Amino acid sequence: MADKYAIPARLDDPELIGFWTLDEFIAMVLPFIWGVLTQHILIGIILGFGCWWSLRKAKAGRAASWLLHLAYWYLPGGFVGLRATPPSFLRLMAG
Incomplete structure (x- = not known):
């Protein structure tokens, strides 16, 4: 009898x-x-x-969000989309 439920081996791929x-x-x-x-x-x-090669080397086993975080800290403010730090009451909306 086959299993009723199938559990994927990798969820985060x-x-x-x-x-x-x-x-x-x-x-x-x-x-x-x-x-x-x-x-x-x-x-x-x-x-x-x-x-492709340079992006692959830049990621090097990390998530793609690593590059977005790097861009947020090292590129000018308007480049990523946030012009200033959002107020503390909007911290859940900021991501």
């Missing part, structure tokens, strides 16, 4: 498109699309591979 996570796929495809639109396909392929 990210969604994959082929072999890549969504952020890696976007980092790889956008330079390629730019290369196709500007008729520089080879440059687009090289840039797409370079963006």
